[in-house]
Amino acid sequence: MCGIVGYIGTRAASNILMEGLRKLEYRGYDSAGIATVLEGELHCVRAKGKLQNLQDKLDGLTTRLGLVSATPAGLPTASQRNTMPIPTAILRAALP
Secondary structure (H helix, E strand, O other): OOEEEEEEOOOOHHHHHHHHHHHHHHHOEEEEEEEEEEOOEEEEEEEEOOHHHHHHOOOOOOOOEEEEEEEEOOOOOOOOOOOOOHHHHHHHHHOO
C-alpha cells in the first residue's frame, strides 16, 4: 500500500512531509516523490531507494504546501519513473 502525507501551514513543508514518510517507512518502500506548489508553480521531485535519496534532493526547498508519496516494494523494477504520481495529480487539480 502506498503512503501519502500532506501538509499546508506556516512552516517549511519538506521536513514535515519527510518525517511523515519516515513514520511509514517500516512498510517497505522502494521509491518516493514529493510534489509542492511554490509561487503558483507545481514542482515534483522523485527518487528511488531509501527516503534519504529523496531528502538529499530537497535541500533549500522552502514551500509551505506539499504532498509526498512512497511506492510500495514489490513492483517489478524500482525506479524514479515508478514513483507514485498521486501528489502531482492532486496538486495540479488544485492549481487555478
